Structure formats: C-alpha cells, structure tokens
Amino acid sequence: MYRYDEFDATMVAERAAQFRGQVARRLSGELSEDEFKPLRLMNGLYLQLHAYMLRVAIPYGTFSSRQMRRLAHAARKYDKGYGHFTTRQNIQYNWPALVDVPDLLDDLAEVEMHAIQTSGNCIRNVTSDQYAGAAADEVEDPRPWCEIIRQWSTFHPEFSFLPRKFKIAVTASDNDRAAVRVHDIGLRLHKNEAGETGFEVIVGGGLGRTPYVGHTIRDFLPKEHLLSYLEAVLRVYNLEGRRDNMYKARIKILVNAEGADHFREMVEEEWAQVNQPGIDLPREEVDRIHDYFEAPAFETLPANSTTLEERRATNREFARWLRVNTVAHKAPGYAIVNISLKPIGGIPGDISDTQMEAVADLAEQFSFDEIRATHEQNLVLPHIRKDDLYGVWAALKAAGLATANIGLVSDIIACPGLDYCTLANTRSIPIAQRISERLADLDEQEALGELKVKISGCINACGHHHVGHIGILGVDKKGEEFYQVTLGGSAAEDASIGEIVGRGLSSGDVVDAVEKLVEFYKKERKDGERFLDVYRRLGADPFKEALYEAA
Amino acid sequence: MKAITANALQDGAVVYLGDDDQWTPHLSSAARFEDGDAKDVLAAACSRIEEITEAYLISVDDSGAIIGRETIRETIRKGGPTVRLDLGLQAESCG
Numbered sequence: 195m196y197r198y199d200e201f202d203a204t205m206v207a208e209r210a211a212q213f214r215g216q217v218a219r220r221l222s223g224e225l226s227e228d229e230f231k232p233l234r235l236m237n238g239l240y241l242q243l244h245a246y247m248l249r250v251a252i253p254y255g256t257f258s259s260r261q262m263r264r265l266a267h268a269a270r271k272y273d274k275g276y277g278h279f280t281t282r283q284n285i286q287y288n289w290p291a292l293v294d295v296p297d298l299l300d301d302l303a304e305v306e307m308h309a310i311q312t313s314g315n316c317i318r319n320v321t322s323d324q325y326a327g328a329a330a331d332e333v334e335d336p337r338p339w340c341e342i343i344r345q346w347s348t349f350h351p352e353f354s355f356l357p358r359k360f361k362i363a364v365t366a367s368d369n370d371r372a373a374v375r376v377h378d379i380g381l382r383l384h385k386n387e388a389g390e391t392g393f394e395v396i397v398g399g400g401l402g403r404t405p406y407v408g409h410t411i412r413d414f415l416p417k418e419h420l421l422s423y424l425e426a427v428l429r430v431y432n433l434e435g436r437r438d439n440m441y442k443a444r445i446k447i448l449v450n451a452e453g454a455d456h457f458r459e460m461v462e463e464e465w466a467q468v469n470q471p472g473i474d475l476p477r478e479e480v481d482r483i484h485d486y487f488e489a490p491a492f493e494t495l496p497a498n499s500t501t502l503e504e505r506r507a508t509n510r511e512f513a514r515w516l517r518v519n520t521v522a523h524k525a526p527g528y529a530i531v532n533i534s535l536k537p538i539g540g541i542p543g544d545i546s547d548t549q550m551e552a553v554a555d556l557a558e559q560f561s562f563d564e565i566r567a568t569h570e571q572n573l574v575l576p577h578i579r580k581d582d583l584y585g586v587w588a589a590l591k592a593a594g595l596a597t598a599n600i601g602l603v604s605d606i607i608a609c610p611g612l613d614y615c616t617l618a619n620t621r622s623i624p625i626a627q628r629i630s631e632r633l634a635d636l637d638e639q640e641a642l643g644e645l646k647v648k649i650s651g652c653i654n655a656c657g658h659h660h661v662g663h664i665g666i667l668g669v670d671k672k673g674e675e676f677y678q679v680t681l682g683g684s685a686a687e688d689a690s691i692g693e694i695v696g697r698g699l700s701s702g703d704v705v706d707a708v709e710k711l712v713e714f715y716k717k718e719r720k721d722g723e724r725f726l727d728v729y730r731r732l733g734a735d736p737f738k739e740a741l742y743e744a745a
Numbered sequence: 746m747k748a749i750t751a752n753a754l755q756d757g758a759v760v761y762l763g764d765d766d767q768w769t770p771h772l773s774s775a776a777r778f779e780d781g782d783a784k785d786v787l788a789a790a791c792s793r794i795e796e797i798t799e800a801y802l803i804s805v806d807d808s809g810a811i812i813g814r815e816t817i818r819e820t821i822r823k824g825g826p827t828v829r830l831d832l833g834l835q836a837e838s839c840g
C-alpha cells in the first residue's frame with residue numbers, strides 16, 4: 195500500500211493546522227459564514243439538515259486496518275457511533291461539531307487520512323476498481339496510476355479552481371467496476387496488439403442534471419504520457435468550460451457542445467504544445483510509486499481448498515454467501531470477499547464503529563491488512579485464503595455483515611436524501627429499505643440475478659439513479675414526495691443512461707412498481723438474461739405497460 | 746405566520762429563535778412573527794454570526810405547527826432522520 199512520504203505528511207499536517215486557524219476565526223466571528231464556507235468546503239466540511247457533515251477521502255478506495263480503526267474511533271468520539279460509505283469511495287460523518295473538526299482532522303492525519311479533494315471545484319479524489327491488485331480479470335494493478343494522478347492533482351495550482359468539480363476514475367479490467375464511462379475522465383488500462391498496456395481515455399461522462407455517457411477520445415495512450423495528456427484535457431476544459439452557468443460548467447457539456455471529434459482535436463493540439471517531458475514522470479519515479487503497490491506475499495497454495503469444499507457442501511447459508519459475495523482472485527487458493535453494507539431493511543452504506551473494528555480485525559488477520567471501499571457503498575477484503583473463508587464468514591455474520599446480496603436487487607445504492615441532505619426533494623433511504631424488505635427472500639433475489647437499483651433524492655444524482663437498471667429519482671410535487679422511475683441504465687462497460695418511464699409515483703406506489711417490474715422480467719426472461727438484457731431486447735413500452743396497468 | 750430557524754454555529758444543531766430572543770432546539774418554544782414583520786427579525790438574526798449560520802424563515806400556523814410546502818423537510822429537521830429514530834431531538838421526546 196502507498197505510505198506517505200515526508201512531503202505528503204507535511205502537506206496534510208499543514209492543511210489541518212491551517213483549517214484549525216480558520217475554524218477558530220469563524221467561531222470568534224472574525225470570519226463570516228460567506229467567508230468561511232469556501233474554506234470549509236475545501237476541507238470536506240458541509241452543513242446538512244441536522245448538523246455538519248465531514249467527508250473523508252479514501253483515495254482509490256484502499257485503506258488499512260489501522261486506518262479503519264481510526265475511522266471507528268472518530269465515529270465514536272466525534273460522531274454518533276457510525277459512518278456512511280459513499281459512491282465515491284469516501285466515508286461521511288453526519289454529526290461532527292464544528293468545534294471538534296480540527297481535532298478529528300488531526301486524529302485522521304496521524305494515520306495518513308484527510309478530507310482534501312472531497313469537495314470544491316478541484317480534481318476530486320480519484321476512484322478505482324475495488325478489486326484492484328486482486329482481480330483475476332485485470333491486466334495490471336491500476337492503483338499506482340491512481341496514486342500518480344493523486345500526487346499530480348493534489349493542490350495543482352492551475353486546477354484548484356476549475357469551472358466545476360472534476361472526477362477521474364481508473365479501471366484495469368474489461369469488467370468495469372469503477373463506472374469509468376460516467377466520469378469526467380474515465381481511464382481504462384488495456385493491452386494493445388503489441389501486448390503493451392496503455393489507457394483508453396474516455397471524456398465527458400457524468401450524471402446529475404444532464405447525464406451523459408462519456409466519449410472515447412483516445413483508444414490507446416502509452417502509459418508514460420498519462421499526466422501530460424490529462425494536463426492537456428484539463429487545460430482545454432479550464433479555458434473553454436463554461437464558468438457563467440453552474441449547470442453548464444461540467445466538462446460533459448463542453449464535450450457534447452463541441453462534439454467528441456472536435457474536442458479530441460482540441461486536446462491533441464494542446465497536448466502537442468504542453469511540455470510533455472516536464473510533466474510526465476521520469477521512469478524511476480513511476481517505478482518508485484509502483485513499488486508501493488507490490489503484491490502481498492501470497493503463499494503458494496493449491497487452487498482448491500478441501501476444508502472449504504466440505505463446508506460448502508454442508509452449510510447452505512455459507513454456500514450462498516460464497517456464490518454471491520466472493521469473487522475470483524488472481525492468486526491460486528485465494529478469494530476476494532465482498533462485505534455487504536446493505537442488510538435487508540438497513541441503511542445502504544452505514545456501518546457502526548464496532549462493525550468497522552470487526553472488519554479491521556479481519557483485514558489484519560486474514561487479508562494482508564487491506565480493506566477496500568466500493569463505489570456501490572460496500573467493503574471488500576481483497577486477499578482471503580480459501581482455507582480462511584469459513585472463519586471470515588462466521589466472523590462477518592457475528593458482526594451483522596454477511597448479507598449475501600452483492601449485485602442483487604437489495605444491494606441498492608441510495609443517497610442520503612431528505613433524511614440528511616439540504617438539497618433533497620425527497621427521502622431516498624426509506625425507499626431503499628422498503629424495496630429491500632419487500633424482496634427480502636435471498637433465494638428469490640439470487641434467482642433474479644444481477645439487478646441494480648439506484649436511488650437519488652434530487653437531480654444531483656448522488657445515488658446514480660441514471661445508471662440503475664432500475665433508477666428512482668425523488669421529485670417534489672407541491673410539498674409531497676414523488677418518485678420517477680428510469681429503466682435501462684448501466685454504469686458498467688455497457689454503460690447507458692436510463693429512460694424515464696411515465697409519471698411520478700408516491701412512495702408506496704414506487705415500491706409496488708419495482709415489484710411489478712421484477713415480476714414482468716421474470717415472465718419474459720430467456721436463459722441467462724439479466725433484467726437489463728430483457729429491457730434492452732424488449733424496449734421500454736412493455737415495461738411501461740406492466741408498470742402502469744391497473745396501477 | 747413565520748418562525749426563524751438556523752443551525753447553531755458550534756455544532757450545527759437545528760435551532761429556533763425563541764420568545765426570549767435566545768436560540769432554542771424546541772420549535773414549541775419558538776417565537777412567531779406576522780409575515781410582514783418576519784423579514785426584519787430575520788435580518789437581525791442573520792447578523793448574529795457568532796451564534797448561528799444559515800438562518801431563514803419557516804411557515805407555521807397559530808399553534809406553532811409547521812405548515813406549507815417545506816413541511817416534510819422542516820419536520821425532519823426538527824426531529825431528526827426518519828430512518829434513525831434513536832438520533833436527533835425525536836430520540837429524547839419519545840423517550
């Protein structure tokens with residue numbers, strides 16, 4: 195894992211000290227809220243309905259048990275005993291007092307954590323595949339490149355006040371688990387015919403008010419040119435992006451206004467002019483960063499574990515969890531374990547302090563001290579020996595963390611919505627809870643297969659509803675909560691934006707609606723077809739009919 | 746009628762301007778103003794920047810109950826998240 199060098203440590207400590215001074219000046223009234231707000235936002239501190247909210251970065255989703263324990267400590271000491279994992283591999287605290295935030299940030303800084311790049315119009319925390327460095331299907335570990343981007347982008351003087359926030363995601367697998375096609379820039383590491391690895395560069399994706407799937411502006415960028423090419427894209431955006439209108443300021447608007455081809459030309463022209471050798475890292479530096487991500491010392495193990503197979507054969511519940519929540523690892527005898535933060539009827543992404551500690555203990559003992567946060571608001575133990583899976587499962591179960599629903603209908607992404615968020619039209623979490631309870635039966639869920647439900651409480655789309663197989667968007671109708679359903683979205687390699695199907699529904703009706711859609715899918719599906727496949731085959735109309743018939 | 750609400754500066758907690766001109770967490774203790782007067786009172790409240798942030802008006806009826814199109818939002822602010830009844834003011838009142 196990446197460890198801070200002196201430079202990082204100083205930077206984070208200085209930033210925490212600076213913010214401590216700013217908080218003191220705000221509390222004394224020396225700073226007005228108008229003066230203070232941009233400063234607190236630069237430090238990840240928002241004001242929600244009931245309290246402040248602090249967003250803490252987990253760069254590219256990788257963290258250690260020591261860091262997780264510190265997050266648990268912070269939840270206990272400064273919050274109300276829990277935290278909330280978001281869709282951007284961050285964790286949010288919902289209740290810290292402003293007066294405590296400087297101490298909280300100091301506590302985090304001790305374990306190399308901070309809230310930098312979690313808000314404001316800068317290049318945000320880079321996100322990645324939660325299975326990076328472990329997945330059997332990746333071409334190489336994408337995280338060294340994420341770290342290179344992090345170092346380049348943190349406090350980049352030219353890109354600290356962009357027209358709007360800017361999000362970059364990196365994947366190294368054909369199975370896109372990082373939603374690279376709906377980011378401002380998505381990067382996909384892949385191999386060309388010569389067997390070299392390089393980046394596909396995808397630009398102008400995004401959700402929110404005007405959702406777009408990004409455009410590929412380069413099929414293959416040699417890795418060593420990553421930073422100069424990113425710099426060229428950012429420069430074009432910084433210069434040409436619209437600062438006059440917040441709703442038109444994201445790069446997706448620029449790319450779509452110019453057309454992808456013209457935008458590509460603009461970038462290539464800029465790239466020819468930027469000082470490539472001055473920006474691209476020298477080979478030794480690239481190697482030095484790669485060294486931090488050297489694979490853990492995996493044991494040489496047989497591909498299969500007999501103890502595991504015995505347990506699988508005799509314990510149905512464990513067998514289900516293996517099928518649903520574990521994934522193939524690149525090292526023989528190991529598996530990747532997903533930890534669902536979506537218990538049936540629970541709050542998506544929430545985790546208590548004691549659960550955090552349980553996960554930290556397991557990671558330390560069984561997973562080379564590594565934990566991952568996923569953009570679907572779950573956690574991952576990336577490197578578990580197959581022999582240890584049963585023990586890990588039992589411990590997760592004891593901690594209430596063994597729900598076997600990864601990728602299934604109850605593995606719902608939901609934004610905080612009106613239960614916490616000042617911008618919300620409607621609540622999101624209760625809808626997620628009711629859908630999850632309505633379709634609680636895990637046999638039934640597994641039989642339905644992959645089905646992604648995503649819920650946002652307003653058009654900002656923090657809950658990614660546009661890319662849900664079933665998306666739900668909260669809309670306000672004269673002070674009442676209504677929900678609009680979209681169908682056919684996807685955030686994966688087959689990315690698409692969902693289509694709105696008809697009028698808004700009440701909170702009760704929207705839960706019924708999901709059930710109707712599921713029933714219709716079951717009736718229509720052919721062998722192996724997912725919900726999304728059936729939708730794409732049949733189109734919107736029959737689904738609409740099923741949804742609104744005799745409603 | 747109107748009441749004035751804000752978030753306390755120190756901890757962000759929801760507060761209302763009370764009859765005694767102090768901030769209170771209880772809407773039931775909030776002062777009520779005629780619509781015409783409310784703007785001036787709000788301007789005065791907003792200047793108390795060492796105490797609160799983000800002050801604004803909410804609509805209430807004669808008995809002090811929240812009304813109008815922000816009813817759901819203001820009810821959640823007043824009590825706490827509807828998905829965590831153990832948190833916020835609602836946790837204290839239902840005991």
Ligand code: HEM
Binds near residue numbers: 280376616654
């Ligand atoms: C409760 C406090 C929050 C506030 C005030 C907030 C605010 C916003 C706003 C204003 C936007 C739109 C920005 C734009 O389009 O340029 C946005 C986007 C986004 N938010 Fe949040 N958010 C909050 C919480 C969350 C949480 C908890 C998550 C994850 C579960 C999240 C994930 C996202 C994502 C992924 C986007 C990007 C959508 C896109 O690609 O355009 N946010 N948020």
Ligand code: SF4
Binds near residue numbers: 609612616618652655
């Ligand atoms: S989608 Fe809207 S309601 Fe949900 S967290 Fe984002 S800003 Fe708040």
